[in-house]
Amino acid sequence: MTESPKDLKYTREHEWVRLEDGAAVVGITDYAQEQLGDLVYFDLPEPGTELRQFEKLGEAESVKAVSDLFAPLSGEVIEVNESARESPEIVNSDPYGEGWLVRMSVADFSELEKLLTAEEYDALIAAESEE
Amino acid sequence: MGDEKDLRKSPLENLHRRMGARMTVFAGWEMPLQFKGIVEEHRAVRWAAGIFDVSHLGRLFVTGPDAESLLRRAFTFDVARLGHGRGHYALLCREDGGIIDDLFVFRLEEGRYLVAGNAANADRDRDQIARLVEAGMTVRLDDRQAQTVMLAVQGPQARGRLSEALGRDLIERLPRRGCTEFELLGTKAFVSRSGYTGEDGFELITSVTAGRALWEGLVAGGMQPCGLGARDTLRLEAALLLHGADIDTSTDPFEAGLEWVVDLGGDRWFVGKEALLRRRERGPERRLVCLRAATGGIMRAGHAILRDSEVVGALTSGGFSPTLGVSIGMGYVPVALSEEGTRLDVDVRGKRLAAEVVGRPFYRRPQ
Secondary structure, X not given: OOOOOOOOEEOOOOEEEEEEOOEEEEEEOHHHHHHHOOEEEEEOOXXXXXXXXXXXXXXXXXXXXXXXXXXXXXXXXXXXXXXXXXXXXXXXXXXXXXXXXXXXXXXXXXXXHHOEOHHHHHHHHHHHHHO | OOOHHHOEEOOOHHHHHHOOOEEEEEOOEEEEEEOOOHHHHHHHHHHOOEEEEOOOOEEEEEXXXXXXXXXXXXXXXXXXXXXXXXXXXXXXXXXXXXXXXXXXXXXXXXXXEEEEEOHHHHHHHHHHHHOOOOOOOOOEEEEOOOOXXXXXXXXXXXXXXXXXXXXXXXXXXXXXXXXXEEEEOOEEEEEEOOOOOOOOEEEEEXXXXXXXXXXXXXXXXXXXXXXXXXXXXXXXXXXXXXXXOOEOOOOOOOOOXXXXXXXXXXXXXXXXXXXXXXXXXXXXXXXXXXXXXXXXXXXXXXXXXXXXXXXXXXXXXXXXXXXXXXXXXXXXXXXXXXXXXXXXXXXXXXEEEEEEEEOOOOOXXXX
């Protein structure tokens, strides 16, 4: 299994967060896209939506199944990746780059401490894969 | 479902794992869900060719002088209509007309038939046929599920690729829904020109050794191995029914649009005939329809079908159509709402998704 990027933080539900200019870019991990398989639809919140950490952000639909997405932080949705909405397969091919999902403001930076580091996240998915 | 130790496995399991298959449990069998990915496998079958391991399917050889009279008592379809070397879709019903299984029956020669049914129903099918054997009948039921491998090779290139692998004449000569037996690596093998993907294709039953060699040869030649995930999206696009989802013992052939496989004429008796005559007379109250969603959201089996705010049915199958690029599904609605063009909604986890009743199938292969 490839290691997760070190410059990101992760949730136990397989979202990642990258801080950019004081805002948070959110996506799903490579492991998550791999597990979900071919992604075909994202239900994502409109800009202006207030999110609370670890509450439902939206849904990811693959050919196989639907999966809830969770907000890694509290804040307001600033921008939605329209490319991911129109061509969900880019999340399969580039989950940490072109396949980001939403950009949000960060209401409380101390919430970052509740997220996992890359090492912690890799340990989590290693344990999940063994099940 | 039993615990994991009771799971049945395909004889090709180690080949699948070596190819990186993601496995799934279906009808008590652990089978490949996908190899490269459902959409890629789906497209391979629509545009080139794919190979499926369908060793979980039932395969019962019925042999003997009374095989025909036995099977005429078992199916809604009259097997007396089958020529030698021909197969047909058929239904096994209960006394009340409910559908025990949908399957294919092939007439290999005089007094020799193959019945190929669903994995989950294989034992039930055999028991249902066996209980119709009467004293004095000479007929043998030979369940070959445990000793053989069953493969499906499907897609526009299936005929050419399989011809090369097996010897050209045999495959080239086989008509649609035709079947024959031949020798493969020293053992008797069965091939039919049939399938459940909406494409031209073939199904083969052969020894484990020969099946393994055939799988390896075709895959080494570039044919895409496909799993149950693509099998489901392909059959749904072709609006082919899945027993246990779209039809079961609580549904009858008329509401499911399967009247074409029910022969009610003549004095032939079969299980369920009286009930089906009454049901046909009365006409169905609901019909299985094909629903195509507007963009935005994926409808799935179990989701409620709505007309205005009233629940009028539920989806029995649903998912994403890789060919059409939108969600499609099937479900039962009152007859008055079953006309093509009827606009309905589907409750996708609390959100309303607009859908329209469309003609069956969703996808038809270009002739």
